[in-house]
Amino acid sequence: MDREPDAYREPGEQAASDADAERRLLAADRLCPDSGAFLAALYVLAGEHPPATVARVASVPAAARIVDLLLGLGLVVRVDGPRGSGRVAFARESDQRLVRARLSPTRWRALHRAAAEVLDPGPALAHRARAADRPDPVLAAALEEAAFDAGAPEDGTGVGVGVGVPSRQLLLWAADLTADRDERERRVLLAAMHDVYGEEFRDDDLWTRVEALPPSPLRYCALAGRALLEHRLGLAVDHLRAASRALATGDADAAAGRAPSGRSHGDRALSAAAAVETVRAAVACRTARGSTAVEAATRALDAATGDPVQIRTARRLLLVGRSYTEGPHGVLRSLDEGPPAAVASATVPEHRTRAPELRDSALLLLRGECRVLAGDLEAAARDLDSLVRRLDARPGHPDRLRALERLAIAHFLLGSWREADSAVDGIGEGVDDTAGRALRAMLSAARGAGPAPRRGVPTPTGGSAPAPGSPPVGRSVSWAVPAGRSAGAAAPAGGAVPMGRSAPGGGAAPVPGSESAGGAAPAPRTAPAPGAVTASVEPDRLAVAACADAVALLAHGRHADILTALTWLTSDSAGLGDAPAKFAPLWLPVYAEAAVETAASAAAEAGLAQLREHAERSPYLMVTFHRLAGRAAELRRDPTTAAAAYEAGLLATEGRAQVPPLHRAQLDHAYGRFLCALGRTTTGLGWLQRAQDDFASLGADAFARNCARDRAAVTRGAAPSPDVALTEREETVAGLVASGLTNRQVAERLLISAKAVEYHLGKIYRKLGVRTRSELTTSRPSSPERGRWSG
Numbered sequence: 034m035d036r037e038p039d040a041y042r043e044p045g046e047q048a049a050s051d052a053d054a055e056r057r058l059l060a061a062d063r064l065c066p067d068s069g070a071f072l073a074a075l076y077v078l079a080g081e082h083p084p085a086t087v088a089r090v091a092s093v094p095a096a097a098r099i100v101d102l103l104l105g106l107g108l109v110v111r112v113d114g115p116r117g118s119g120r121v122a123f124a125r126e127s128d129q130r131l132v133r134a135r136l137s138p139t140r141w142r143a144l145h146r147a148a149a150e151v152l153d154p155g156p157a158l159a160h161r162a163r164a165a166d167r168p169d170p171v172l173a174a175a176l177e178e179a180a181f182d183a184g185a186p187e188d189g190t191g192v193g194v195g196v197g198v199p200s201r202q203l204l205l206w207a208a209d210l211t212a213d214r215d216e217r218e219r220r221v222l223l224a225a226m227h228d229v230y231g232e233e234f235r236d237d238d239l240w241t242r243v244e245a246l247p248p249s250p251l252r253y254c255a256l257a258g259r260a261l262l263e264h265r266l267g268l269a270v271d272h273l274r275a276a277s278r279a280l281a282t283g284d285a286d287a288a289a290g291r292a293p294s295g296r297s298h299g300d301r302a303l304s305a306a307a308a309v310e311t312v313r314a315a316v317a318c319r320t321a322r323g324s325t326a327v328e329a330a331t332r333a334l335d336a337a338t339g340d341p342v343q344i345r346t347a348r349r350l351l352l353v354g355r356s357y358t359e360g361p362h363g364v365l366r367s368l369d370e371g372p373p374a375a376v377a378s379a380t381v382p383e384h385r386t387r388a389p390e391l392r393d394s395a396l397l398l399l400r401g402e403c404r405v406l407a408g409d410l411e412a413a414a415r416d417l418d419s420l421v422r423r424l425d426a427r428p429g430h431p432d433r434l435r436a437l438e439r440l441a442i443a444h445f446l447l448g449s450w451r452e453a454d455s456a457v458d459g460i461g462e463g464v465d466d467t468a469g470r471a472l473r474a475m476l477s478a479a480r481g482a483g484p485a486p487r488r489g490v491p492t493p494t495g496g497s498a499p500a501p502g503s504p505p506v507g508r509s510v511s512w513a514v515p516a517g518r519s520a521g522a523a524a525p526a527g528g529a530v531p532m533g534r535s536a537p538g539g540g541a542a543p544v545p546g547s548e549s550a551g552g553a554a555p556a557p558r559t560a561p562a563p564g565a566v567t568a569s570v571e572p573d574r575l576a577v578a579a580c581a582d583a584v585a586l587l588a589h590g591r592h593a594d595i596l597t598a599l600t601w602l603t604s605d606s607a608g609l610g611d612a613p614a615k616f617a618p619l620w621l622p623v624y625a626e627a628a629v630e631t632a633a634s635a636a637a638e639a640g641l642a643q644l645r646e647h648a649e650r651s652p653y654l655m656v657t658f659h660r661l662a663g664r665a666a667e668l669r670r671d672p673t674t675a676a677a678a679y680e681a682g683l684l685a686t687e688g689r690a691q692v693p694p695l696h697r698a699q700l701d702h703a704y705g706r707f708l709c710a711l712g713r714t715t716t717g718l719g720w721l722q723r724a725q726d727d728f729a730s731l732g733a734d735a736f737a738r739n740c741a742r743d744r745a746a747v748t749r750g751a752a753p754s755p756d757v758a759l760t761e762r763e764e765t766v767a768g769l770v771a772s773g774l775t776n777r778q779v780a781e782r783l784l785i786s787a788k789a790v791e792y793h794l795g796k797i798y799r800k801l802g803v804r805t806r807s808e809l810t811t812s813r814p815s816s817p818e819r820g821r822w823s824g
Contacts, residue, residue, distance in 0.1 A: 057107065058128070058131060064102055065098070065102050070091040071096070072128075073136055074090040074144055077148055080122060084120075089151045090151050108128055110122060141163075142163070142164045145160040145161075145163040146164040158179055162210070170211065170212065170213075173211045174207070176206050177203070177204060177223075180200040181340060201228055201236075201239070202224075204227065218252075222246070222251040222254075222255050225243045226251070226343065227342050228259075229261075232395075233430065234259070250277075250309060253276035254312050257316075261312065261315055262431075266316065273309060280305060304338045306332075307336035307347070308333075310332040310347070311330070311346055314347065314350040315346075315350055321611045322357075324358055324611075326351070326357070327355060329354075330354055331351060334347050345393065352364050352396070357615050360406070364400075368399070368403075394423060397420045398439075401414075401417035401440075402439050405439050405443050406615070406619070407650070408618070410447050413443045414444060414447065420433070420436045428459075438456075438469065438574070440456040441456035442577070445475070445476065446693040447691075448695065448731050450479075450731060454476060457476065460472075468581070472581045474585050475581040475582070478588040479588045479731075480735065481735035481737075485589040486586060573615070573616070576612040576620075577616065580616055580623070583595050583598055583599055583623040587623050589735065593627070596624070599620055599623070617643070622654060625658075626661055644657070644661070653692050653693065655685045660699060662678040663678030664703055667710070672711065679703065679704045682700050683700065698728050702724035702725075702728075702736070702743070705720025705723070709747045711800070711801050712801070713803065721743060725737050725741055763797050766793040766794060769782060770810075771809055
């Protein structure tokens with residue numbers, strides 16, 4: 034369509050007033066009596082249509098003459114769009130309102146009957162429903178069938194194929210045309226469930242009708258879904274309990290021969306059970322309990338009887354649950370290749386288990402989120418941006434807000450910080466702006482412009498993070514367990530005791546989420562009582578906020594506070610379920626860096642071990658792993674291992690287009706500082722300059738300032754630590770090689786074999802961070818640095 038009806042303006046004029054519109058309508062009636070019927074038919078048809086179709090519905094001749102008149106009066110416009118040219122539509126909404134006011138109910142129904150005879154069967158069905166004025170069981174059944182077709186997996190939009198009407202509206206029409214009370218109530222409740230499945234309330238009158246219905250499993254289920262979308266989780270769980278009790282009571286009545294009339298009790302109970310389990314899975318996903326979600330969604334699919342909207346929703350919730358229990362990669366395979374195994378095993382027809390269509394906005398959100406966590410950042414940004422644009426007309430839709438949060442993270446990692454700003458601005462400021470505020474603070478802190486986050490992280494119930502040293506309850510990052518080891522198996526050495534407690538051999542505690550000491554898995558965590566789940570902020574949103582706060586603290590160099598915040602994140606007291614495990618690729622690198630820099634050796638070792646496991650699945654994290662492994666080796670005064678780690682990190686950046694620019698710059702900074710500490714000042718300063726330039730191009734002024742301080746320290750002759758020394762023999766070999774002798778000549782001079790010279794030279798190269806004899810020569814000038822590194 035090439036115009037906006039609400040914004041239509043005649044040349045040189047403002048929008049016509051209602052009085053002006055009335056004048057135009059009267060003029061049209063005077064000049065052509067059939068124009069009123071034509072406009073009434075256009076109103077009933079809604080949208081844009083060929084003039085000949087409108088004339089047939091209105092039963093008027095000479096459509097071309099009428100259209101020319103109405104175009105001249107500015108009542109209609111021609112529309113050239115994807116459905117062809119020559120169509121007409123109302124020029125402004127005020128004209129439509131006045132035309133509607135002229136229509137009597139009898140004339141309105143008559144026009145709908147005429148439209149049903151002229152149009153194709155799909156669109157005609159909606160007009161038949163609007164024209165009906167008495168119960169019609171045949172038409173009601175056709176409307177219900179069309180509603181289910183509207184929600185079939187092949188479409189995924191919730192709008193009837195060829196009908197152009199949402200499934201919930203089709204079900205409401207079916208209910209209004211149903212004489213049987215039980216069937217009418219069932220269809221009203223199905224319409225309400227379709228609102229729940231779509232995570233959107235569109236009709237307050239519908240929910241007034243639901244509340245007036247007698248108690249039943251499906252009514253309790255619908256009210257549970259509404260409470261969930263209103264963030265009243267405790268009430269949602271209470272309604273689910275009532276639904277389960279009602280189902281059990283119905284089973285007992287059936288066994289005693291007291292089943293209700295109408296549809297078979299078995300079919301009705303099975304349909305209600307599928308809806309109850311679907312909402313139960315939705316509650317589990319909202320509270321980040323992955324295993325519970327997977328189990329409930331699988332039961333929902335097993336009980337499914339014929340509502341494709343419910344089936345599609347259950348399949349989506351199953352995938353969301355798996356994103357908590359298995360991580361992003363398995364979910365991405367299911368989205369791209371076919372149905373998840375749990376769905377395939379469900380006793381449902383094949384058409385319910387084929388690969389999900391990504392026209393479903395929630396599935397597109399899930400794929401975008403999983404791509405962020407897996408490191409496929411450019412594809413993630415495309416998915417999430419597409420979803421945001423799709424939902425632009427519904428700015429408050431939950432999926433749009435979640436997509437903007439994930440999109441901000443993707444752009445931050447990609448180095449597109451202006452786009453990240455735009456995404457955060459799109460979130461707006463509201464009651465549930467927890468992640469948005471944290472993301473704004475992260476971007477500001479990285480630019481060196483904002484204060485560090487306050488100590489501690491707000492909990493769902495308004496508390497704060499524990500004080501430093503408070504021991505967390507261990508939580509396993511379940512899907513990061515290495516192959517060959519179960520989720521409950523013993524952790525590797527260094528991951529034995531939660532941070533803040535003393536290990537048997539002394540030392541700091543490990544990364545949050547590591548298993549308990551002595552090879553024993555921690556006792557199974559007891560899920561919170563369902564009625565106690567009352568948080569108004571989603572655990573995922575709090576986890577995203579905690580990740581953003583940790584990055585902001587990193588920009589300010591507050592490593593101890595990072596450990597405190599992330600220890601809270603993974604503690605049971607936070608009540609975040611499996612959300613910390615799901616978002617571990619975002620917070621684990623920051624945690625490992627804080628543990629390394631604070632010399633928390635056991636925590637650093639465990640954090641690096643888990644970071645490597647994630648990096649093996651998400652290779653973009655490998656650069657950060659090697660950087661932190663190199664830094665940890667530096668602090669242990671092991672330059673050989675440090676040099677090997679840094680070089681592995683540099684190698685990992687080659688050919689990887691999606692290594693976050695900030696991660697690359699951090700590696701260059703660390704490597705340059707390390708080379709300067711080895712005495713390779715010229716080369717090291719080059720790497721530091723490169724890092725500083727990259728930080729500056731990102732706008733990461735906080736990181737650029739740190740880099741500039743290290744460069745200044747080197748140029749003042751006070752190179753950063755650590756203290757690294759060659760052995761006496763290595764110093765002698767290095768000096769002879771630097772003087773220009775070959776390996777054989779060095780061997781003859783020192784009365785050793787050439788193989789021994791090669792061995793010493795290899796160790797020298799690793800310690801000094803050089804690769805060639807010429808680099809070794811230039812790294813050993815007569816300077817204060819050389820004396821310090823040579824002991």
